[in-house]
Amino acid sequence: MDRIETDVLVIGAGSAGLSVAAGAVQMGARVVLVEAGEMGGDCLNTGCVPSKALIAAAHAAWAPHRAGAFGITATPGQVDYAAVMDHVQDVIARIAPVDSQERFEGLGVRVIRGWARFVSPREISVGDHVIRARRIVLATGSRPVVPPIPGLDGVPYLTTETLWDLRDRPGHLVILGGGPIGIEMAQAHRRLGAEVTVIEAGRALGREDAEAAGLVLDSLRAEGVTLHEGAGAAAVSGATGQITVELDDGRRVTGTHLLVATGRRAVAEGLGLEAAGIATTRTGIRTDDRMRTTNRRVYAIGDAAGGAQFTHLAGYHAATILRPILFGLPARVRNDHVPRVTYADPELAQVGLTEAEAREVHGEEIEALRFDLAHVDRAIAERRTRGFVRVMVHRGRPEGVTIVGEGAGEHANLWALALANRLKMSQISAMVSPYPTMGELSKRVAGAYFAPKLFDSSLVKRVVGLVQKVLP
Template identity: 65%
Template sequence: MNRIETDICIIGAGSGGLSIAAGAVQMGARVVLIEGGEMGGDCLNAGCIPSKALIAAAKAAQAMRDGAKFGITPSEPQVDFGAVKDHVAKVIETIAPVDSQERFEGLGVQVIRAWARFTGPDEVEAGGQVIKARRFVVATGSRPFVPPIPGVDTVPYLTNETIFALRDRPDHLLVIGGGPIGMEMAQAHRRLGCKVTVIEGAKAFGRDDPEMAAVVLANLRAEGVEILEDAPVTALSGRAGAITVTLQDGRAVQGSHLLMAVGRKVHLEGLNLDAAGIKHDRKGVTVGPDLRSTNRRVYAVGDAAGGLQFTHVAGYHAGIVIRQIVLGLPAKATTRHIPWVTYTDPELAQVGLTEAEARKAHGAALTVLRQEFHHNDRAQAEGKAQGLLKVMVVKGRPIGVSIAGPVAGELIGLWAFAIASRAKISAIAGMVAPYPTLGEISKRAAGAYFSPKLFDNPMLKRVVRLVQRVLP
């Protein structure tokens, strides 16, 4: 076998692996990048990018139905489902060169397109080559989890890895799983003309603030998405075009297509981590706050690190690891400032603690600020006045923000910055936001923190009356 010696060997060419490879090689490190699948990983090829492209097409279709409130005659869109998938493929094709093997080789990274396995604490084998490195990074991401439901091996089903290749519109899409992936795909397919039923064993959007989730669920149901909660699945049966999902209460739900969206499992199969002394479990590689594994040569980032499964978390982890293995500086990861977004309409966004988590952690010290979108002039003008923003504040600083409303994913960025920088709520209240914008809702929420001190303060009112008497 050919032997390669390098400074850094990265396993996985998704968001985290690519970020580390690009940063490290441009700062002078020797880098080997190993990828057995597609460059760009799940996000580019089967996750963030295709789903958002599909959602954009669905939004355009829905706009044709929603014209009446603006004085425009609504019409039912004529959806060419195959052409929609061409749009999705084109978006992927446009972005792909940024993540391509050619680009990274141009930067100086040695790219090996093969599956990797550890053969010792400081070596991996891939594509007939042995790579010995001073540091390794496991950035293998995750894949859809398919639960062992009786009958699952007898019926055809889709996952996020296969649904974007479907060119014929499903008559009735059954979605098992009421989390972000399931709900995004449910609404998008409903807007593109499919009948859709979501089946969730517990509560839809179970990780999010229930009050926020209710805002989104109400709109999905209003658009015709059937959502069955507290409905565990006990069996699957049928064939292509005629699938039956049997629920615990005996109900049978029938549809033409089935999407599994019940979560993801970390992709560590075949890595032979035990040979390198790397502790791991079903959640991922066991790492400390510095993202270093039980083998001090080996780090893990993104989904492989066993925490929050978001592309932007993998990118954040990349920066933590680069500081350590490229620059030799200490760095630790935290999750307190990490936002996440579900791109339904309205969107659902969160950063920091939810209200329930904040009350449990801080009790009476917590102040909850609320601002509804129907008080926002831009939201009224856009006909998007449904929604709510909540800010959890302790000792004058925001510790969590929940938003359900239009462009919540854009609005959450300000609060993620505020929490990351430990800014006081007064900094947001003192911001001048352009009028009329949806962003004003954040300033108004922050300003509400001071309203009781200004408007319900008898002492202040006496001072003001005195000032008014003595002012010339």
Template identity: 65%
Template sequence: MKELKTDILVIGAGSGGLSVAAGASQMGANVILLEGNKMGGDCLNYGCVPSKALIASGKAANAQTLSSDFGVASVSPQVDYSAVKDHVHDVIAQIEPMDSQERFEGFGVKVIREYGSFISRSKVQAGGYVITARRTVIATGSLPLVPPIPGLDQVPYYTNETIFDLREKPQHLLIIGGGPIGMEMAQAHVRLGCKVTVLEGARALAKDDPEAVSLVLDKLSAEGVNLHEQAKIAQVSGTKGAIEVIAETGNVFKGSHLLLAVGRKANIDNLNLAAAGIDRTRTGIKTDDTLRTSNRKVYAIGDVAGGMQFTHVAGYHAGIIIRSALFGLPSKAKTSHIPWATYTDPELAQVGLTEVQARTQHGERLEVARFDYHHNDRAMTERKTKGFIKVMVFKGRPVGATIVGYQAGELINLWSLALANNLKMSQIAAMVSPYPTIGELNKRVAGAYFSPRLFENQSVKRAVRFVQRWLP
């Protein structure tokens, strides 16, 4: 075994691990990065990038069916599913160099293409190396959860790690799971000409605002997605091209292909955490609000920490680690300003408290400001008038925002900024937006918050009449 020593050891080359490795190395620390699989992790290879590329193909196909609304003859799209997957992998290939081993070695990072496993509180073995680090960062991400459904081990199925390699168009795709991944894949595939059935054991998109979710589900249903909620699965059977899923109610759903989208589990089984004295939780590795584990020299970030499982959270965690592990500065992770988005059409985005959560927490003193897309001129020009934005306000400051509609994932950025910096609604209202833009919705909802105070306030009207009487 070859013994190595380093300042920072990063286990996992996904988005969080790469951010820590690049930042720490460029700031002068000695860094070793371990990755036994693909550089870039789940997001680049199996998650965010390929899924959004597939969604873009579905969007292009759907646009051909709607072009008559703009004075251009609509056509029935001719979808080459194999070519769609070429597009998906081409996008991955374009981004790969940013996450490549060569690029990070250029930063001064020593990259070892092996999995890491703890052999003591301070040592990690990776292939033929034993590494001792001043600080270790676990960034091993998560894996698709495969539930213990009777018969599943006898049936061919796909997860997000394998669906993007499928090159034959599914005739009828069965999706188990109505969360963001399931619903995004459902709409993308139905737009590409597949029949799609989604089976959800509880409520689809359950973490989001029910009113906003209803608008999304109505659109997906209109496009042909067949959603069954409260459909707990009892058994799966069949062979390639002929799959049967039996619900606890006895209903039988038949399809050609099966996709599992029931959630994620932390990728920790091979780390030998017990040897390092690192405690686990039901969802991952136990950390405090500084992202330290029970071993004070080891941090855990991103999905493996068992909290919000988003690529941008892993990146945010990386910044916490840089400040704490490199500079010794107090730095704590919080979640109140972390947004998320589901890239269906219409998009669905949230930051902070939902309306239900905000009313529970703040009671009658909560105010909800709302503005609908159909009042936005740019949305009218694009024929994207379905949707709304509502902002939960307490004592003049936003505590949450819900957006459903065109570019909701872009619009939510402003509200994440507002929550991160404790901004007031008056500061949002003071913003000037170019006309006509979808982004103007953010300013208009702030205006909707102040409108009753200005236009329905008798004191304001009396003051105006008084001033007008004396103005020259």
């Protein structure tokens, strides 16, 4: 048995684990990284990277449909679905070296492939190795949830882990789940030529601002996606090429392929957590606001912690815990400034509180400001006027921002910075935004916060009048 002593042991080579390993080893710590699956984790291999590559291909396929607005007659091209999937795999391959075992070993990380299991509060076993560490980081990610729908286990279905193996375009893709993943894949496949039906037991994009989500869903409907909301799947039957989903209201939907996109659950089983005194919750591994588990030597970050499941949040967790792990300094995680984006067309981004959430917290003290893309000159020039920004302001500071429209995820960067640093609306308003850009949207909504205070104020007008009388 090979016994290894190390400063930091990281379990999981997804975005969270890789960030910790790279940061810790480059600052002088001894680091061991354990991974049972593919380097890069879900984000690189089955999540963010392939999905955004597919969305980019779908955007290109859809471009001729918008050409008429610019006085151009364009004929929709022929979609080679296999070639599209080749493009997806090429994108993964181009990014993979950054996450590769070779790169991390080159940095000085010892990489061990295999499944890790705790044998004591600070030791794990992996194959023929027993690793003892000062600090252990659980970054085991998440996997798709497959709901216990009668008949589902007897039919072929896809998840985001297996979707990328397809070579032939689905004739009619039925998607269970109207969250961000389901909506993104629905629009992408519709634009690539498939018939698409989405089944959602509640409200599609139910976590998001209802008006903003409505713009996204209206866009999907206009493009030919069928949405069934408020009705869940009661039973599934059929075989390859002929799969039927019976809804709990009695309706039936039949398609050629079934994609299950009903959420993801943290990977916590099989790790022997009980041997380390690590408690779990319904959604993942229990942590405090420092990302420590009930074993104070062990941290859980990213999807494993059972909270929001975003690659950028995993990176934030990783950066935060490096302070206590390497320097013994306190560091706490905040969630009030973490953005989320649904990469549909139009995109939908949220930073901080929605209007409903802000009013629940602050009541009538909240000022909700709105500015429409229809009044941004660059958006008019590009015929991309669907959408708006809504900023929830409390005592001069933004508490939340909802953005729907072209490049909403890009606009969210500024507001994530503002919320992270608790900037005031006056500081946003002081920004000089280049003209004409879509980014003027944020500048204009900040200006809208001050306009009534300046232009509708009788006091301001009296002061200006007096000053004008005395100016030489």
